[in-house]
Amino acid sequence: MLILTTSPAAISRNGQPAKDVIQGIIRIAANGNLVGVISNHAKPAWFDQEFAGSKVAFIATEARQNGEVIRDIAKKCNVKPHDILVLAVKAEDLQMAKNGRAVLVAAGWSTDPQIKGLGLKVGSVQELEELTVLTNGWNGKWWFEGSSKSYTVHALVDLSTLHKGVTQQVFAQKLTSTVKKGGASLAALLAVTARSMLMNNIDQAPDLLWGVYPSSGNTTGADEVLTDFTHRLRTTTSRVRFAKIGEPLFVRHTASVKRSANRNGDRTNPTDQITTLHLNPFYKGKITGRNVIIIDDCTTYGVSFGVAAAFLLKAGANSVHGVALGKFGNQLSSYDISINSDPFSPVDANGFTSGNLVRFSGTSDNTAQQVLQALIP
Structure with missing residues (x-):
């Protein structure tokens, strides 16, 4: 099991749901992974309808940039912060991951210069799905x-x-x-x-x-x-x-x-x-x-x-x-x-x-x- 977190900005385009990304996120959750969409704003009006019947959760928090929400998720799930992936499309996602000490994954569809400069990135939601499959069972450490x-x-x-x-x-x-x-x-x-x-x-x-x-x-x-x-x-x-x-x-x-x-x-x-x-x-x-x-x-x-x-x-x-x-x-x-x-x-x-x-x-x-x-x- 992996824990994947992201923000509404990663699964939307111009404020509207990005159907392809959302379906990929749903499939990742269906494969037994925990998936949460984190925001310090109100839940998007379209969220419940788009994720109906799935196990994708919306997590409301204040000042997510300080990373406290990552530590809270880790504690509730009895894992460490570095067991959590953060899919980032904007600077606030990057700050949340770095301050929370999660593994930062850049979304290749981001236009933010800071995100585009990151080395660990996925070019599409399909690559994100592959990433979760390849790293599933990664609860080991250094050989x-x-x-x-x-x-x-x-x-x-x-x-x-x-x-x-x-x-x-x-x-x-x-x-x-x-x-x-x-x-x-x-x-x-x-x-x-x-x-x-x-x-x-x-x-x-x-x-x-x-x-x-x-x-x-x-x-x-x-x-x-x-x-x-x-x-x-x-x-x-x-x-x-x-x-x-x-x-x-x-x-x-x-x-x-x-x-x-x-x-x-x-x-x-x-x-x-x-x-x-x-x-x-x-x-x-x-x-x-x-x-x-x-x-x-x-x-x-x-x-x-x-x-x-x-x-x-x-x-x-x-x-x-x-x-x-x-x-x-x-x-x-x-x-x-x-x-x-x-x-x-x-x-x-x-x-x-x-x-x-x-x-x-x-x-x-x-x-x-x-x-x-x-x-x-």
Whole structure:
């Protein structure tokens, strides 16, 4: 069961009922989901007739923008606010979702600039229906979450449980396909990821800064699929939108060895990663005191997050949180790396020190696996 909330503006056009949207909302409710239309104005004259015989409820409230109505619904239904979807078409919907800490879904038919700028969106009521089907049963959480003394790591899905032949490269290709395809599958993947982040109160952290760990061969600085995904997630989950689009947090100045393809090498050695990238000088002076979220497609040994944390902490970050969409095996390690030179310039092999590896302590949970595997088939 999902809980979907929206406002009269989302289901009407020029003050009149939007028949196609209303019928879609009714079908969503008929599939066992709770659906509420929330407003701080009087119930539309047409509401009862349009929703006659359905389980769609009208919820009158005052000042819904403060999000209190979301918290009230969550309490009455014995769920958490992040178990609720808010379909938004106007700024008041956005404020209700953000302040109530619900999962924000933009309606693609909105003309509001703030809503059009959100990354998690559905283009039609049909996509909204698909989204509710794909995310039904999403009561799981992170597959893996753990912390070291200097950074944390979260992963959504256990890739070791997928069918034979799914390597890190294959998973990256599947993720790319999902993001490029867009539509309900991308919206659902964003919704599940956003929900997991809300569970960890990531949206509440002050001075958030978002970034992507660059792929091995990305020396152009051009936006990657993961960058697009991260931007979409940031606008949905966070109260701020820092960092600047077109300015990656990391610069890969030299192509590195693709670790997942180098099976004969030491895949725990961070040297090649450290010496082929640095922080973007654009962010010099802008990282100090910030809580940084680094997104990567998947993790096995944890080198990427260990290296990212070392650079960011050297630049003055308050905390570093690594988020991987997938995790392979049980080899994830914690890295104790110190960058001893300018993190905004190339670092040579003598410019850092690295301590002993320690197995990354954490916990795992299987409840979200089936939903997530369906989203990245």
